[in-house]
Amino acid sequence: MNFWRRIQFLLVLGLVVVCLSTLVVIRINSKTEKMVLPPPLVKTLHITAADKDSEYSYSGEVRSRYESILAFQVGGKIIKKNVEVGDTVKQGTVLMELDARDIEQAVKNSANLVSSAESKYKLAQDNLKRIEQLYQDQVITQADYDTYENSYETSKAALEQANALYTQSINQLGYCKLHADKSGVIGSIDAEEGQIVAAGQKIVTLVQNKELEVEINVPENRIVKVKKAKEITVGFWALPDVKIKGVLGEVSPLADTSSRTYKVRIGLVDPSPNIQLGMSSTVWINENDHSNERIWIPLGAVYQQGSSPAVWIVKENAVSLKNITIGDFSGDQVAVSTGLKEGDVIVTAGVNRLREGQDVRVGGEN
Numbered sequence: 001m002n003f004w005r006r007i008q009f010l011l012v013l014g015l016v017v018v019c020l021s022t023l024v025v026i027r028i029n030s031k032t033e034k035m036v037l038p039p040p041l042v043k044t045l046h047i048t049a050a051d052k053d054s055e056y057s058y059s060g061e062v063r064s065r066y067e068s069i070l071a072f073q074v075g076g077k078i079i080k081k082n083v084e085v086g087d088t089v090k091q092g093t094v095l096m097e098l099d100a101r102d103i104e105q106a107v108k109n110s111a112n113l114v115s116s117a118e119s120k121y122k123l124a125q126d127n128l129k130r131i132e133q134l135y136q137d138q139v140i141t142q143a144d145y146d147t148y149e150n151s152y153e154t155s156k157a158a159l160e161q162a163n164a165l166y167t168q169s170i171n172q173l174g175y176c177k178l179h180a181d182k183s184g185v186i187g188s189i190d191a192e193e194g195q196i197v198a199a200g201q202k203i204v205t206l207v208q209n210k211e212l213e214v215e216i217n218v219p220e221n222r223i224v225k226v227k228k229a230k231e232i233t234v235g236f237w238a239l240p241d242v243k244i245k246g247v248l249g250e251v252s253p254l255a256d257t258s259s260r261t262y263k264v265r266i267g268l269v270d271p272s273p274n275i276q277l278g279m280s281s282t283v284w285i286n287e288n289d290h291s292n293e294r295i296w297i298p299l300g301a302v303y304q305q306g307s308s309p310a311v312w313i314v315k316e317n318a319v320s321l322k323n324i325t326i327g328d329f330s331g332d333q334v335a336v337s338t339g340l341k342e343g344d345v346i347v348t349a350g351v352n353r354l355r356e357g358q359d360v361r362v363g364g365e366n
Contacts, residue, residue, distance in 0.1 A: 039359040040350070044314055047295055047344045060216035060266070062236075062279040064207035065249070068182060071200050072098060073175040081193045083186050083204070093180045095204055096191070100176040107173055110166040117155070117162040124148075124155040184208040187277065207277060212268045213249055214281045217261035227251065231286040232266060236279050245269040246283060295336045301348040302326065302334060311340070312347040312354055314362060319347060319354050 076098035083095050128148050135145040187205040191197050214234055218226050232246035249265035256263070266283050268275070302324075303310045309326050312319040324339030340346070345362075347354065354360070 039317070039361050040353070041363040042312075042314070042319075042347045042354075042360045043349045044345050044362050045297060045301065045348045047297075047340055047342055047346065056222065056285050058216040058218060058283045058285065060214040060234075060281045060283050062275060062277055062281055063213050063215045063265070064184075064187070064277060065211035065213050065265070065267070066182075066208040067187065068184070068206040068208075069202055070095065070178055070181065070204040070206055071202055072096075072178055072197060073199055074098065074103070074172050075196070075198045075201075076100070076102075076176065077196045078191055078193050081189075083189070085186050085189055087186045088184070089180045089186065089206070090183045091180055094177050095180055095186075096178045098176040098197075100173055103169065103173045103176060107166070107169040110162065110169045113162040114159070114166050117159040121152075121155040121159045124152040128152040178203060180206055182206060182208055185277065212271050212275060212277070214246065214266045214268065214283055216264050216266060216283050217256070217259065218264050220255055220260050220262065223251070223262050223264075226264060226285055229285045233284045233286075234266060234268060235282045235284070236275065237281065238279055239272065239274055242272050242274065244271060244275075295340050296333045297336055297340070297346065298348050299329070299332050299334050301346050301351060303351040303354075312351055314345040314347060314360060317361070318357055318359050320356060 078096055079099045080097040081095075082093075082097075083089060089095070128151075131140065131145055131148040134140045135142075184206045185208075187207040189204055191201070191203045197203065227248070229248060232248065234244045234246045236242050246266040247269060249267045251265075252263040255261060297311070301311050303312060303321065305321065305323075308323050310321045310323045313322045322339055325337045327335040327337050329335075347360070
């Protein structure tokens with residue numbers, strides 16, 4: 001019996017030794033695995049000029065600085081169109097004509113009225129001259145003389161009225177032809193031959209292509225900044241290699257009622273001769289005056305250390321804290337006034353799990 005008990009004891013003892021050895025190996029392997037864990041993966045942001053306040057781009061169209069909106073001063077039916085969009089015209093050129101038959105009849109009627117009034121006036125004038133002699137000879141009374149004199153004054157006024165109506169009808173006949181008030185290029189035509197138009201209705205846009213501008217629409221929340229812009233650059237979709245300096249021109253005092261944007265004209269400094277009216281363009285407006293430059297970073301990149309905000313700077317795959325001064329907030333972005341410069345790389349996520357000098361792996365940029 002003692003022999004079998006010894007055998008059992010040795011078997012149990014061997015089993016315990018094997019279990020303890022296994023636990024030791026597992027523990028050692030676990031420590032080894034912990035020691036070889038790779039550095040944490042972090043997202044970063046590379047600070048560049050694009051992160052600074054403010055360069056905004058706006059789509060626009062090349063326009064002439066001086067444009068004339070031409071319209072007929074009388075209504076009627078267009079019977080002749082002498083120009084097309086893009087035509088170059090000289091001052092005084094007849095662009096369109098209206099059907100003038102009704103106005104021509106009005107001219108004839110007013111001419112007849114003038115003839116009739118002239119006859120009545122001449123008769124009244126002759127009668128007054130004869131009555132004056134009779135009145136001086138005391139053949140007729142003062143009342144009779146006053147009657148003839150009143151008839152003369154009435155006929156005189158009627159003649160003046162008839163002449164005025166005739167002049168007005170002659171002017172209206174001239175208004176049936178739409179003339180170019182300046183030399184330039186036809187920018188747009190808003191009516192066609194056969195169309196009936198009203199007096200004052202926009203018919204032709206005449207542009208003078210001596211000075212070119214780009215017209216853009218600026219949202220109401222940016223109009224004040226645009227007025228203070230220090231640098232404006234203009235590019236053109238059809239001329240990708242052309243970049244021109246721009247200057248702020250006319251700013252509309254009223255916003256468009258539907259889009260709530262303001263029309264802004266940007267003058268072109270030394271424009272290329274290849275730039276044509278109507279070209280699509282892009283205007284870049286740098287609103288930063290460089291007197292108080294700020295850099296915008298994600299709010300999640302800020303590490304609050306007591307009362308001092310900071311960011312983790314990544315350099316040579318290791319992180320270090322750097323204090324910053326923050327300013328305005330805009331959504332999930334915060335403006336940094338001091339503490340960062342172009343070229344810095346900051347951590348933008350998981351900032352509370354890092355420690356000074358810790359090695360990291362850069363996994364991607366925001």
